[in-house]
Amino acid sequence: xxxxxxxxxxxxxxxxxxxSSPERPKQLLPLVDQHPMLANTLSRMASLAGPAETLVLxxxxxxxxxxxxxxxxxxxxxxxxxxxxxxxxxxxxxxxEVARRxxxxxxxxxxxxxxxxxxVPRYQATLRQAGEVAVAERAxxxxxxxxxxxxxxxxxxxxxxxTGHGARRVGKFVEKPTRAVAxxxxxxxxxxxxxxxxxQAGVFLEELQRHCPEVGPALAAHPxxxxxxxxAVAKPIAVDVGxxxxxxxxxxxxxxxxxxxxxxxxxxxRVRVRDAQDNAVSGPAHVVDARGNVVHAERGxxxxxGVDDLVVVTRPxxxxxxxxxxxxxxxxxxxxxxxSVRELRTRTDEPA
Numbered sequence: 001x002x003x004x005x006x007x008x009x010x011x012x013x014x015x016x017x018x019x020s021s022p023e024r025p026k027q028l029l030p031l032v033d034q035h036p037m038l039a040n041t042l043s044r045m046a047s048l049a050g051p052a053e054t055l056v057l058x059x060x061x062x063x064x065x066x067x068x069x070x071x072x073x074x075x076x077x078x079x080x081x082x083x084x085x086x087x088x089x090x091x092x093x094x095x096x097e098v099a100r101r102x103x104x105x106x107x108x109x110x111x112x113x114x115x116x117x118x119x120v121p122r123y124q125a126t127l128r129q130a131g132e133v134a135v136a137e138r139a140x141x142x143x144x145x146x147x148x149x150x151x152x153x154x155x156x157x158x159x160x161x162x163t164g165h166g167a168r169r170v171g172k173f174v175e176k177p178t179r180a181v182a183x184x185x186x187x188x189x190x191x192x193x194x195x196x197x198x199x200q201a202g203v204f205l206e207e208l209q210r211h212c213p214e215v216g217p218a219l220a221a222h223p224x225x226x227x228x229x230x231x232a233v234a235k236p237i238a239v240d241v242g243x244x245x246x247x248x249x250x251x252x253x254x255x256x257x258x259x260x261x262x263x264x265x266x267x268x269x270r271v272r273v274r275d276a277q278d279n280a281v282s283g284p285a286h287v288v289d290a291r292g293n294v295v296h297a298e299r300g301x302x303x304x305x306g307v308d309d310l311v312v313v314t315r316p317x318x319x320x321x322x323x324x325x326x327x328x329x330x331x332x333x334x335x336x337x338x339x340s341v342r343e344l345r346t347r348t349d350e351p352a
Contacts, residue, residue, distance in 0.1 A: 002102040003131065004201075005049040006094040009038055009058040009066060009113035010081055015264050015330050018318050018344070019296065027113035028065055030282075031262060031296075032271050038113040042070055044120045048109055048127060055097060056113070057081055057090045082227045086236035087195075088215045088243060092208050093229060095201040096219060104202025107131050112195055116271035118258020126255045130198035133167045133251055140207060140247060141167065141198045143255040144191025150182035153263065153328075155193035155240070157252050158185075167251040173240055191252060193240065194259055203249070211246035212237070265311040265327040268294050279304075283314070294324060318344050 009027045016026045027038045035043075042054065051072040058066050060080040067078050079097070081090060091110055098106050109127055117123045130141040144157040158171035173193060177185060209216040214234040222228035244250050260271050269292065272280035279287050283297030290304040294311045302312050311327045313320040318341075322333070334342055 001105060001107055001135065002053060003049045003107040003109065004053045004055065004098045004102065005045040006091065006098070006108055006110045007038070007041055007045070007054070007056045007113050008087060008090055008110070009056050009062070010084065010090070011059075011114075014334070015328075017330055017334060017342075018315050018320055019298065019313060022059075023061065025059075025062070026262070028062070028069065031268060032116045036069055037115075037262070038066065039069055041111060041113045041115065042073075044117060044123065045109065045111065047124055051077070053102070055079060055094050057094060059084075079226065082230045084236060085215075085230050085233040086238055086242070088208070088212055088237045088239040088241075089218075089230060089233045091197070091204070091239050092212075092215050092219050093226060095199075095204045095208075096223065099201040099205060102201075104200065104205070106201050107134065108197075108199055108201055108204070110197040110199075112261075114262055116258070116260040116262050116267075118260075118271075120257075122257040123255070123259070126253065126257060127196070127198060129166060130196075130253050133163075133165045133253065134198045134200060134203070136165060137163065137167075137249075137251060138200065138203050139167075139249045139251045140204060140244060141251045141253060142170070142244065143194055143196040143198070144252045145194045145259045146254050146256040147186045147190070147192050150179060150186045151192070152177055152179045152182045154261075156182070156185045156190040157193050158188075158190050159252055159254075163251060167253050170244070170250040170252050173245050191254060192259075194255065195240075195261075196255070196259075197239070204243070207243055207247045207249060212242040214242055263328075264330075265294055265296070265313065265322075266324040268296070269324060292324070294327075 012022045012025045020026045028036050055077050057079045063080045134141045156174045160169040160171035162168050214237045218229050218232035269280045274280050277291045279293045281295040285295045285297055285302040287304045289306045292309045295302050296313045299316050300314050309324045311322050
């Protein structure tokens with residue numbers, strides 16, 4: 001059976017302002033280590049599917065950059081999404097393409113381009129286990145992350161009855177809860193909704209047509225025209241909401257391999273190598289009598305003295321200083337800034 005990797009690499013990563021932008025979003029940036037996040041994603045998926053069986057779906061304006069970053073992929077395997085239409089549409093088109101090239105029984109590993117994974121061999125083994133369950137049960141399988149903390153920033157999955165193979169039926173999906181409810185969920189054995197999905201292309205397409213009127217009719221009407229398909233999608237909808245929450249064929253496998261969605265500057269404190277004073281530093285910096293800071297210096301030298309739990313980001317012509325806690329709310333900051341400052345990064349940026 002042919003196995004495919006599908007990498008979703010759209011989005012702008014606005015929570016990583018002032019480094020990220022629509023032209024240079026976080027998946028193309030070296031945020032966790034010296035390699036762009038998309039390059040890391042492709043590297044850890046390489047043992048599951050070869051370049052010829054790897055699709056990357058991205059914004060139309062990023063296609064050239066993605067092809068340059070991943071020259072090992074056939075040009076036709078970098079697919080432009082003409083407009084944002086949600087993950088249900090992106091995965092519908094990917095599954096349609098996989099089925100067209102390799103048949104409906106082909107297996108799909110679907111991941112995002114902007115995650116950090118701490119234990120790569122364990123991650124790969126869990127994906128393979130999910131693939132075995134997907135084929136044996138003709139099921140839609142998601143990997144639920146064993147929580148390391150009660151985080152209200154994630155969706156949660158309630159595992160249901162055990163089905164064998166180390167998998168459980170999904171009891172329910174829950175959108176981002178309050179912190180108090182998140183604490184209850186963790187105590188009750190809920191899992192984080194990671195967005196890692198494994199299924200056979202044909203099984204997913206069957207469930208899409210059965211349960212997702214926002215996307216299914218558009219695919220049926222435009223099977224050979226990506227522009228027509230994405231343009232005809234009734235409304236953007238996440239695959240969790242459009243398919244998984246409506247299907248009775250969804251299983252979950254627990255995953256514990258150091259997964260992080262790297263959603264904010266503060267997340268870099270969890271996923272980067274830290275120094276003896278617990279600082280996560282990238283670029284030229286001198287840190288004295290300071291703890292728990294995140295430094296991302298792309299230009300110039302940063303000096304920190306006697307401060308804790310800050311985020312300091314430098315770009316040409318612009319420096320951001322905030323706290324790790326406040327870095328999760330950059331939208332409020334950006335809304336308060338004049339356009340001349342918000343857009344300064346784009347105008348002064350040098351090629352990535």
